[in-house]
Amino acid sequence: MEPVLLSSGLVVDFGHIRAVDGFDLSVGAGASVALVGRNGAGKSTTMRVLAGVLPPTAGTVTVRGVDARTDSAGVRALVGYCPDVGGLIPRATPWEHLQLSAKLRGIADGWQSRARELLEMFELDAAADRITAGFSHGMGRRLSVVLAVFHQPALLLLDEPFDGVDPLGVEATLRSVAAAREEGSAVLISTHLLDLAVQACEEAVVIKAGRVVGAAPANDLVGEAGRARYRALIT
Amino acid sequence: MTGGVRQLRALIWIRWRMIRSTGVRAGLLVSGVVVVALLVLMVQSAPLLSSPALVAAVALAPAAYLGFGVLAVVAPLTAGGGVDVVPASQLVAYPVRPATQFLGGLVLAPVNLVWIAQLLTLAAESTYLTVDGHRLSGGLVTTLFVMCVTVLGQAVAWSVVGLRQSQRGRRLVGVGGAAVLLCAFAVIRLDRTDEVVAHSPTALVVRAVGTRIDLGWITTVIVLAGLIAAGVTLGGRACAWALQRPADVGAPSLDRRVSRRRARPTAYAELVTTDRASVWRASALRRGGLVLLLLPGLMAIGAAISWESLAVLPGLVGAGAGLLFGVNAFSLDGSGAVWLASLPHDPLVGARAKVRVLAETVLAASVIAVVAGSLRSPGTPTATQVTAIVGSVLASCSLIVATCMAMSVRHPHRADLRGPRDAVAPPGALAAASARLALPAGVLGLGFAGMSASGIWWLPALLCVPVMVGAAIWLRRSLVRYGRPVVRAQVVATVSAG
Numbered sequence: 143m144e145p146v147l148l149s150s151g152l153v154v155d156f157g158h159i160r161a162v163d164g165f166d167l168s169v170g171a172g173a174s175v176a177l178v179g180r181n182g183a184g185k186s187t188t189m190r191v192l193a194g195v196l197p198p199t200a201g202t203v204t205v206r207g208v209d210a211r212t213d214s215a216g217v218r219a220l221v222g223y224c225p226d227v228g229g230l231i232p233r234a235t236p237w238e239h240l241q242l243s244a245k246l247r248g249i250a251d252g253w254q255s256r257a258r259e260l261l262e263m264f265e266l267d268a269a270a271d272r273i274t275a276g277f278s279h280g281m282g283r284r285l286s287v288v289l290a291v292f293h294q295p296a297l298l299l300l301d302e303p304f305d306g307v308d309p310l311g312v313e314a315t316l317r318s319v320a321a322a323r324e325e326g327s328a329v330l331i332s333t334h335l336l337d338l339a340v341q342a343c344e345e346a347v348v349i350k351a352g353r354v355v356g357a358a359p360a361n362d363l364v365g366e367a368g369r370a371r372y373r374a375l376i377t
Numbered sequence: 378m379t380g381g382v383r384q385l386r387a388l389i390w391i392r393w394r395m396i397r398s399t400g401v402r403a404g405l406l407v408s409g410v411v412v413v414a415l416l417v418l419m420v421q422s423a424p425l426l427s428s429p430a431l432v433a434a435v436a437l438a439p440a441a442y443l444g445f446g447v448l449a450v451v452a453p454l455t456a457g458g459g460v461d462v463v464p465a466s467q468l469v470a471y472p473v474r475p476a477t478q479f480l481g482g483l484v485l486a487p488v489n490l491v492w493i494a495q496l497l498t499l500a501a502e503s504t505y506l507t508v509d510g511h512r513l514s515g516g517l518v519t520t521l522f523v524m525c526v527t528v529l530g531q532a533v534a535w536s537v538v539g540l541r542q543s544q545r546g547r548r549l550v551g552v553g554g555a556a557v558l559l560c561a562f563a564v565i566r567l568d569r570t571d572e573v574v575a576h577s578p579t580a581l582v583v584r585a586v587g588t589r590i591d592l593g594w595i596t597t598v599i600v601l602a603g604l605i606a607a608g609v610t611l612g613g614r615a616c617a618w619a620l621q622r623p624a625d626v627g628a629p630s631l632d633r634r635v636s637r638r639r640a641r642p643t644a645y646a647e648l649v650t651t652d653r654a655s656v657w658r659a660s661a662l663r664r665g666g667l668v669l670l671l672l673p674g675l676m677a678i679g680a681a682i683s684w685e686s687l688a689v690l691p692g693l694v695g696a697g698a699g700l701l702f703g704v705n706a707f708s709l710d711g712s713g714a715v716w717l718a719s720l721p722h723d724p725l726v727g728a729r730a731k732v733r734v735l736a737e738t739v740l741a742a743s744v745i746a747v748v749a750g751s752l753r754s755p756g757t758p759t760a761t762q763v764t765a766i767v768g769s770v771l772a773s774c775s776l777i778v779a780t781c782m783a784m785s786v787r788h789p790h791r792a793d794l795r796g797p798r799d800a801v802a803p804p805g806a807l808a809a810a811s812a813r814l815a816l817p818a819g820v821l822g823l824g825f826a827g828m829s830a831s832g833i834w835w836l837p838a839l840l841c842v843p844v845m846v847g848a849a850i851w852l853r854r855s856l857v858r859y860g861r862p863v864v865r866a867q868v869v870a871t872v873s874a875g
Contacts, residue, residue: 232711
């Protein structure tokens with residue numbers, strides 16, 4: 143069966159700096175992969191390319207067979223993306239974000255019930271009409287996850303979704319990831335929180351200097367031995 | 378204050394280091410040299426003025442000095458107290474003193490095209506008033522006056538910011554503002570502007586500039602110097618009071634609830650509505666917009682501008698509207714630009730929505746200024762004057778929108794726009810942008826003003842059509858450039874950074 147996400151020889155250069163250096167990855171339907179690595183390893187840049195926000199310098203990305211180079215909008219229609227920082231229009235409310243997402247994604251009327259359900263699940267229903275500029279960091283993260291899962295994407299990309307989020311928010315995110323996998327979505331989570339990566343994903347891919355340096359079942363990174371293995375890979 | 382000066386030096390150093398481009402640094406230094414050169418040119422060319430022209434110029438001096446005083450109060454009020462050397466949100470971890478913030482606002486006050494233009498006007502007036510040879514004493518009074526009103530203007534602005542933290546204070550400021558507007562309206566309506574100018578405190582300053590060193594001159598110098606010293610001390614305290622005073626529940630806050638609106642029928646309409654809200658909900662943009670809608674109109678009414686001269690107004694007011702957010706239009710999306718870029722839509726639809734909101738703002742400001750100005754224009758306009766004014770509005774708005782979008786695509790900046798003192802671009806970039814907007818728009822306005830005196834009604838259309846076509850081509854080029862994924866990614870990365 144064709145994987146949902148297929149990235150091959152992905153390269154991203156910023157001037158003379160190579161941020162991503164031949165990134166290869168394949169994620170199948172219903173699978174979840176954690177992208178782990180140190181700060182500056184190239185995780186967020188890779189996620190941005192996979193989300194169709196940043197064009198790659200070289201290499202290919204396909205989502206359900208749609209090539210990001212030739213049909214960027216087609217790929218973006220299949221992807222739900224939670225950016226690493228912010229990711230919210232500062233003076234719009236959560237409800238307005240969902241309204242905008244529904245309109246730009248061409249989702250027919252009736253999306254409101256799912257929107258309400260998600261806001262409730264992430265305990266943002268009371269803040270649905272508040273301007274997001276006044277949100278705490280954790281609230282912003284939770285809303286970004288809501289926006290990423292809202293349209294039940296084929297590929298869910300979550301960049302640091304647990305960063306600064308309280309335990310209830312983490313639980314809601316984990317439940318969303320599980321639900322997305324059940325619906326057949328491929329999930330890729332970039333995080334530096336190894337314990338949560340292990341909880342959310344079945345496989346972990348270690349990235350260093352923009353390239354994959356190791357992959358293992360997520361459970362293999364648990365415990366002292368797992369941590370030692372992880373440290374050996376990232377240093 | 379000594380500690381404040383030390384901190385300010387450090388902040389200016391870091392601000393300077395934050396300018397990565399050598400070209401921009403060189404441009405800022407060259408701009409400073411150009412301003413000094415223009416000041417010297419003004420002073421040197423004064424004796425060349427003919428006698429009647431000199432008399433007319435000297436007659437305008439009290440109004441020019443009063444105008445500078447008004448600007449010195451309005452500019453920091455619009456900026457929420459004063460411009461920050463480094464945005465306050467980036468300094469929360471550092472013990473920056475309120476005095477530093479106050480002094481920073483003073484240092485940055487001249488980084489403003491309108492301030493510099495007014496300073497050049499005062500330099501010229503000072504030279505005209507002292508053409509018989511006591512330039513040094515006259516120049517000293519003018520310099521002290523400029524420093525004095527700039528310091529006092531900032532002190533007043535910070536006091537207003539502090540007052541507005543409580544409900545009673547907001548009421549007081551509202552009533553005070555309305556009273557000032559009503560007085561201004563009454564003065565204009567009763568045709569007493571000349572009397573007000575003649576009896577304003579600036580008339581005493583003008584007298585001191587124009588006389589040789591005598592008791593009056595010495596008194597004026599001492600009073601101005603005393604006011605500067607008092608203004609610096611009181612301004613620093615007003616700033617500290619304003620920043621430390623807790624806001625009550627009714628104070629404008631980021632954490633506020635808005636009423637839910639219905640979804641718009643198309644993606645474009647949804648984006649336009651979102652952008653309009655992004656402008657209106659930013660306190661800095663809302664305040665700037667209100668000042669822009671009220672002040673030029675009021676000044677135009679007061680000046681009873683002739684129908685010919687009215688054609689100059691749209692370009693200058695429109696340039697101010699462009700500076701509100703147009704020169705960095707994509708910053709309205711903030712960090713949400715990354716999320717928006719991941720949605721499956723034509724990015725040009727988003728860019729066109731910003732063009733629409735920008736065009737609406739520029740057009741509204743220009744039309745309101747023209748309509749207000751026309752209320753006291755003498756006589757009935759001829760067909761040529763009408764076509765010149767309409768042509769000026771259309772041509773200058775098109776040019777400003779095209780210039781703004783070109784700058785937004787080529788030179789984006791990260792702009793938080795959370796706080797009342799946040800601006801869409803750093804002070805130097807804003808000053809450069811104001812020159813790029815106001816100079817062509819001003820020249821265009823002068824062209825239309827010249828044509829309105831020609832008596833040929835279709836002549837303004839001959840200028841308007843090619844300018845609009847040129848602006849449309851330029852705008853299209855900018856949008857095509859934005860359509861390139863690499864360029865768009867750069868814009869998104871810049872405005873969403875941090």
